[in-house]
Amino acid sequence: MLEFLNSLIPNVMDKLPIFYAAIADTLIMVLWSGAISFVLGLISGVITTVTKPGGILENRIVYEVLDKVVNLFRSIPFIILLTWVMPISRAIMGTAIYVRGAIVPLVFGTVPFFSRQIESALAEIDHGQIEAALSMGSSPLEIIFRVYLRESMGGIVRGTTITAISLLNLTAMAGAVGAGGLGDFAIRYGHDRNQMDVTNVTIVILVIMVSLIQLFGNRLVKKNTH
């Protein structure tokens, strides 16, 4: 087996510790920035939805500002965003490089995307249900937690799946600030040193990760659909 792997993917077998570290870096980046982005994006998506014209907490100023900020960050290519938010990164994390330095730009890149996903999940709730809840005397906070978030669980899970996969994509670029990870691994060795097997193995690992995320997401959606 070992021999077989050694002959099939010699360059990877050569630097297994680096390879494992790259996987670990990717997972750390996805989990940390994913968890932070989930909370922030959820809040942002909910606020956008309820402050929209006709929403239960209609507020033009909050809505317009949030909407524009989301658009702003959505339109910046991630590779540029990485360097642009370096000062903020330095202020919050104490450094703008390595895995620690990548978390902030990843969050900036993911929150607006996830916020839009949440928005579209919540938009699927029939206004009649909101009206019914209002007619029963529910407060805005109750409507957010007991109607919006609960009724759109399927959509939220679906949006989370898509976002998680897109976040995994973004981490591949984080190598640009020295954060390591699978993307960096593939570029540094697979491309720069022309070790094709490194690139191939990286792709296989990423495909497996994406498939797992999708599988898990689909399971959850199914469980939440009645």
Added chain:
Amino acid sequence: MIELLHVTKSFDEGQNQVHAVKDVTLTINEGEVFGIIGFSGAGKSTLVRCINLLERPTTGTVTVAGQTLTSLSSRELRQARKKIGMIFQHFNLMASRTVFGNVAYPLKGSGLTKQEISDKVHKLLELVDISDKENAYPSQLSGGQKQRVAIARALANDPSVLLCDEATSALDPQTTKAILLLLKQLNVKLGITVVVITHEMNVVKEICERVAVMEQGQVVEQGDVFTIFSTPEQKVTRDFIRTTSNIQKVEELIGKNNAVTLLKPGELIVRLSYMQRNASEPLISTVSRQFDLDMNIIFADIEIVQDAPIGGTVAIISGERQNIDAAIEYLLQKNVGVEVIEDAGVS
């Protein structure tokens, strides 16, 4: 019970304002079933939403059970809304909750214990006759069953008013009847005031005691259902009544020269309509005997509205002309509407 005073609701649509409800003043009494009827776009759905302030009136005041809703804080308004149940055309049940969960929804935070909530939900489900579906999800229910659940949910906080916004419009005729019957039963059993918004005159006829007719945001006519049916004043009201009765069809038959309506010289076709609750008198046979006339009933459509017959008869009268005139005079005296549809003239 419910008092709307000069209620107006306008929406901004781009440059121009749309007046969905224009200066409506309406009083709905405690314990009655009140209908608001209008064609789509007449503003009736907006008006009913003004009652629980889902739509806040642009001007005017809304008073329900002695509370002026338009001057309450949002917290007070939420409390007041718990006492105003509402059901909708599309039921608006929450898909992620079971029947039990849907009915229990408004009871959370009401201070009841879990056991009390459970007991209450079971009682409500029994009341609307759907106890066997307790653990089903809305997607597994038929339209009529969904509306029953919605009614149970609306009644959870023992409201004094139940607003029904086109509650039967998405249901088939038989289910409509069953739901209307249920609403009527709840009205009698619980003494709850019921406001029914509809575009179907049959719904009004079936359960309402009083009705308001809306057109272009205004209430153009209101009164007790029998009076509205027997002596409609507005064209829109007559149009609505026509939709429930076949009595107007006779004109089509005459137009088509149907054999049934062909007259011999000296005969005429009249429409007799009951304007008062006296149809129990044998008018046709009395007239026929007393004035020596032949009356051939070719068409009749009589319904029971508010326990009194309403509708009319179309008949061909033949006999001496002066007898016919005298008979018509007699009928008019008895408060029967007489309308000569066609007169073949004296031979």
